[in-house]
Amino acid sequence: MTVADPAHNVEPLAIICGGGGIPGAVADAVARRGRRPVMFAIKGWADAAVVERYTHHWIAIGQAGRFFRLARAENCRDMLFIGAVLRPPITQLRLDWQTIRLMPQVLRSYRGGDDRLLAGVASVAESGGLRVVGLHEVAPEVFIPEGALGRHVPGDRDKTDIARALTVIAALGPFDVGQAAIVADNNVLAVEAAEGTDNMLARIADLRRQGRVTAPPGTGVLVKAPKPGQDRRFDLPTIGPRTIANAVRAGLAGVAVTAGSTIIAEPAAVAAAADREKIFVIGVPEVTAR
Amino acid sequence: MTVADPAHNVEPLAIICGGGGIPGAVADAVARRGRRPVMFAIKGWADAAVVERYTHHWIAIGQAGRFFRLARAENCRDMLFIGAVLRPPITQLRLDWQTIRLMPQVLRSYRGGDDRLLAGVASVAESGGLRVVGLHEVAPEVFIPEGALGRHVPGDRDKTDIARALTVIAALGPFDVGQAAIVADNNVLAVEAAEGTDNMLARIADLRRQGRVTAPPGTGVLVKAPKPGQDRRFDLPTIGPRTIANAVRAGLAGVAVTAGSTIIAEPAAVAAAADREKIFVIGVPEVTAR
Numbered sequence: 001m002t003v004a005d006p007a008h009n010v011e012p013l014a015i016i017c018g019g020g021g022i023p024g025a026v027a028d029a030v031a032r033r034g035r036r037p038v039m040f041a042i043k044g045w046a047d048a049a050v051v052e053r054y055t056h057h058w059i060a061i062g063q064a065g066r067f068f069r070l071a072r073a074e075n076c077r078d079m080l081f082i083g084a085v086l087r088p089p090i091t092q093l094r095l096d097w098q099t100i101r102l103m104p105q106v107l108r109s110y111r112g113g114d115d116r117l118l119a120g121v122a123s124v125a126e127s128g129g130l131r132v133v134g135l136h137e138v139a140p141e142v143f144i145p146e147g148a149l150g151r152h153v154p155g156d157r158d159k160t161d162i163a164r165a166l167t168v169i170a171a172l173g174p175f176d177v178g179q180a181a182i183v184a185d186n187n188v189l190a191v192e193a194a195e196g197t198d199n200m201l202a203r204i205a206d207l208r209r210q211g212r213v214t215a216p217p218g219t220g221v222l223v224k225a226p227k228p229g230q231d232r233r234f235d236l237p238t239i240g241p242r243t244i245a246n247a248v249r250a251g252l253a254g255v256a257v258t259a260g261s262t263i264i265a266e267p268a269a270v271a272a273a274a275d276r277e278k279i280f281v282i283g284v285p286e287v288t289a290r
Numbered sequence: 291m292t293v294a295d296p297a298h299n300v301e302p303l304a305i306i307c308g309g310g311g312i313p314g315a316v317a318d319a320v321a322r323r324g325r326r327p328v329m330f331a332i333k334g335w336a337d338a339a340v341v342e343r344y345t346h347h348w349i350a351i352g353q354a355g356r357f358f359r360l361a362r363a364e365n366c367r368d369m370l371f372i373g374a375v376l377r378p379p380i381t382q383l384r385l386d387w388q389t390i391r392l393m394p395q396v397l398r399s400y401r402g403g404d405d406r407l408l409a410g411v412a413s414v415a416e417s418g419g420l421r422v423v424g425l426h427e428v429a430p431e432v433f434i435p436e437g438a439l440g441r442h443v444p445g446d447r448d449k450t451d452i453a454r455a456l457t458v459i460a461a462l463g464p465f466d467v468g469q470a471a472i473v474a475d476n477n478v479l480a481v482e483a484a485e486g487t488d489n490m491l492a493r494i495a496d497l498r499r500q501g502r503v504t505a506p507p508g509t510g511v512l513v514k515a516p517k518p519g520q521d522r523r524f525d526l527p528t529i530g531p532r533t534i535a536n537a538v539r540a541g542l543a544g545v546a547v548t549a550g551s552t553i554i555a556e557p558a559a560v561a562a563a564a565d566r567e568k569i570f571v572i573g574v575p576e577v578t579a580r
Contacts (some may be wrong), residue, residue: 074365164465171461175454191481194503195493203485203493203541213484 012036012055014076014137016067017046018083022142022238022265024050029139040067047082047110058078068128078127094214107275135236135263144147144239145281146259150274154282156237159223160186162256165223166287173228179237182252184220189213196225197239201246208251217251225258225286238266244273244281252279259283301429302326302345304366306357308373311576312432312528313557314340315370318535319429328364330357336373344521358418368423370435425526425553432574434529436549439557440564444544444572448511450476452546454511458578462519471526471540474536475511479503487514491536499542500554507541515548515576530555532569534563 013030015037023046027037039056041048046058053072059067071079084119096174122132154162161183168181168188174186178192182204189207201222207213224237225266239257247255254274257264262283263269276282303320305327307313313336317327321344327495329346331338345364349357361369373579378423425432444452451473458471458478468482472494479497484489491512514527529547537545545564547554552573554560564571 045362120324168465169464172458172481175458175461175478175569176479177458182483187484188465189484191462191467191483193481194477194479194497196502199493203489207484212486274540279418 002120007125010035010132011075011077012038013127013133014038014040014071014074014079016040016042016059016079016081017051017056018042018081019047020046020083020238020265021047021240022263023047023051023083024053025265026080026135026142027054027268028195029141031042033139034096035138038071038076039069040079042083043064048147059261064124064128066129066278071128071130077129077131079130080133080135080138082135093141136260140260142263143260144257144262144264144267146283146285149264149281149283150271151277152274154221154256154280157185157219158253158280161221161253162284164188164227165221165256166225166258166284169223169225179227180224182220182222182250184213184215184252187215189215189220197243198246201243201250201252203252204252205246213251218253220250222247222252222254222255223257224255224262226261228287236261236263238263238265239270240280241269241273244270244277244279250280254280254282256280256282256284258286297327300411301365302328302424302452303332304328304364304369305360306349306371308371308375309335309337309374310528310555311337311340311530313337313341313373315432315474315555316370316425316429317344319431323429324334325428328361328366328438330360330369332373333484338376346395354414354418358420361418361420362458364434367419368383368428369420370423370425372425378560381574395472397562403574404525426550427454430508430550432553433550434552434554434557436575439554439573440561442568443565444570447475448543448570449500450545451511452513452574454478455546455573456515459513459515460518466517470511470512470514470519472512472540474503474505474542479505479510487512487533488536491533491540491542494540494542497537503541505551510540510542512537512540512542512545512551513547514545516551518577526551526553528553528555529560529571530558530561531563534560534567534569538567538569544572546570546572546574548576551576 013024013035015027017039030037037054039051040124041056041058042050043058043060057070125132160254164186165183167179168191170179172178180197181188181234182190189204190200204213223237224236228236232257239262243255298312303325304314305317320327323357327344329341329344331346331348333350347360415422426558454476455471455473458481462468464550467572470482470487471478472480479494480490514529516527529545529552533545560571
């Protein structure tokens, strides 16, 4: 398939935009491939400067009916979820009529972890006649490729730490919990759950300051990977320049993420930061069957 | 065996005392059973007020030779480790000659998680002619029994959360990582690694304040359990009045810990605090084979 091949200049793509800069990078990639993005910016999460570069509509969580009407008016048949959105307290949602009709489905999604929530969102979307597509189908170039991104590469100790972290994340797959762990000199220092990667890195920086992490500075790896069995249409692991800055503060040797399934925001800025701080950033193969 | 049976009034027990009040409670239990405790208080960790109630010596980590000499002079043949000690930076230890001879063993213990460190400590101790005993052998009454400690008991949702947390901890067993997790309404909110239980609970209190944990206040359970396959002579999970205070700040419904393997400090104070705060504290059976 050629990029911008007119044969692929199909109907526009509805992009449901959460927070951060990734929705913009994704829209750019989609547009470069000859497909028109229509941004559905989630109120309270999406960044106006990011979504306003394309056709856009502001929508609220709980307003499924309004979203379906707008998507139909824009001739969208496919939709993509991208960017950070935290599970809102259900009592704070203002629900429209169509959402209320779908409430049994939504409520079921609220029990259980993120995977169930997102599967619920997808089934709601599909009940509105839209197809939920994955990022790998429409803009695979936003994923990190295999190999080192900058000048630095992991050493033997780092490779052992990376392998251990990947197996920790894989072991937690059935519990729909973290996508990230920090391992230093074969010790599992942190496992991510509700706090998110930045908080987890800040914790390791604190524990190092307090002398409670005794692996020397420049030891340890942040590893991110999608949960095994995760629905790849949602909530993929993401890194960007801030991840590198936080990894440096946590005194790590580097960052390893799964190639082809971790989104990288601003790859050039990430590589430059990694080189400047003398840490590695690498795309690694996913752990397959356990 | 009768408590204080003179036949069991054997040689004194060497108790290596880390931080906190538990070493004192253990020494009391040992003494009630008719055995004389000799406290070996670790400098920088043990609490003077706790250890000074019995025969005691101050020792530094890395001074294995001095410890062995003192233990022999006191006629101890068994030793017990109890209380909090964090892995010290190896470069900050002042090593005596006997410790230096044992360095290959010690260094091997420093790679890998706590279990390997502790197994290394045990093998060093045994090379000095002492036997490392477990708390269950000398003072089983310091463990929490099965059942609710105060007036409150878990409801059905709490029971589901407890079961999920126990399986998360079990799944992490091979990685020598946490002994604790927090699950609320079937979502795994936190998994403990290097940060310790108090830090993990503080994190959930923070995430709740920030609206990033949306389970309503009074939902969620802190669960502590020894790692599967853990050497029961070391580093058993512990709760005390501070655990209850932190669980309340984190907005949890209660605390569940494994009966017969979790140490409870000041059980009467824990039960009183739980009743006052209307949360449950319960000893539950361990998860057996997966």
